Amino acid sequence: MTCMGLVHNFSGLMAVRFFLGFTECGLFPGIGYFLSCWYRRVEFGVRMAIFFSAAALAGSFGGLLAAAIAQMDGIGGKAGWSWIFILEGLATVVIGVASFWMVQDFPDDANFLSSDEKKRVLRRLAADQQASAKHESFNMKYFWASVKDYKTYLFSIIYMGAAMPLYAFALFVPTIIQELVSVSFFASLSSLLTLCLGFVFRHFFY
Amino acid sequence: MLTGPGYTSIKAQLLSVPPYAAAALLTVAIGFIADRTRQRGIMNMLISVIAMVGFALMMGAKSPGARYAGTYLGAMGIYPTISNTISWCTNNTEGEGCLSFLSSLSVMLTVSPNRCIQARCHIGFLHRLGKPQWYCLLEHLPRRGRAHLLSWPWYCSCISGPVPVRWIVGAVHPAAAGEPQAPAWRARQLGCGLESPAN
Secondary structure, eight states: OTGGGGOOSHHHHHHHHHHHHHHHTTHHHHHHHHHHTTSOHHHHHHHHHHHHHHHHHHHHHHHHHHHHHGGGTTGGGOOHHHHHHHHHHHHHHHHHHHHHHHOOSOGGGOTTSOHHHHHHHHHHHHHTTOGGGSOOOOOHHHHHHHHHOHHHHHHHHHHHHHHHHHHHHHHHHHHHHHHHHTSTTHHHHHHHHHHHHHHHHHHHHO | OOOSHHHHHHHHHHHTHHHHHHHHHHHHHHHHHHHHHTOHHHHHHHHHHHHHHHHHHHHHOSSHHHHHHHHHHHHHHHHHHHHHHHHHHHHTTTTSSOTHHHHHHHHHHHHHHHHHHHHHHHHHHHHHTTOOGGGGGGOSOOOHHHHHHHHHHHHHHHHHTHHHHHHHHHHHOGGGGGOTTSHHHHHHHTTOOOOOOOO
8 A cells, every 4th residue: 555655657556456455355354253253143243333334434534534645745756646545554554563462363362351351251252152262273174164155155145235336336426526516506505514413413412 | 605626625525524424323323233133134135225225316316416315325325234244144154163264255255346446446536636647547437327227236136135045044944943042043033044053
């Protein structure tokens, strides 16, 4: 991501994008797996939802952040868009390095839990019949079991149903909003929206 | 009022905040409700209906305001479905041995084609910032309507997907109902009933 701010031609961009995709693809299933090692099934949904709502919030404020960073256009001989990639990529690198120490693999070897707490976590997981209650290790037979499992493909289809529109949406929301902004009568509508939001917030928080 | 490119672009950024914020709130709310009711499949179907209405508005509405309203419904329909589907999938693989592989595989199988679209999205973004020629390869992005129309079949899979899943499970473990403490029964309580019987 950081390197994307430093590329100078199309092949360079494609190369860094390849590595971005290559290293990034493990994150989402990894987080799902990680959370499932710590929570019971009925607790998992809201945890996953909170994690994924961060993606929605990134969509929400990422544009504003990018617009702000783009103001750095020209600093250090770099264009504004380069700075977007450099700064946001550096934040990822810092968090990535920190997570070596911050992320604990399994409850039974977590060093931030006392032995009592560990026992409690493991008992909860065992009551939910989760394999992470016993320390798991890699075994190729799990891989083949999942390749052969029809559920893999059913869930793939269902997940496609959710993921394809996501990207179509992300791609076209800017266009839709641009069309909206260019319409003059909307100026009054948007201030109305702001007023309504202000009312709601005052109503609930004061 | 202030006019000019700088003002409109900041305003455009501000306008993109509320739909995503609404989506974030609904994502957490649906996660909570699905945990409580243990009905992830049904939640998926309900939210997909919201998304379909939103996409229909974004695709076909004449006024820009209505299309913008569509982005609210669209975002509120998409984001909860994703985390809900992942939770559902993970719920039904844990404790069996296949574990994370199933969810990684299914995410892998579906995300790769989407990445292509997202790459387009990034490059389109650079293009809008007015960048050099080589960024403009994908200048001729598909029309909004066309892409949203393409999303519809996927939504149908999202809505109809849970039906065969439940049906197959019913066929595979018909006896599960007779033994209320069996894992398959618990899994059915999670809205899926996909889990294999106790080993």
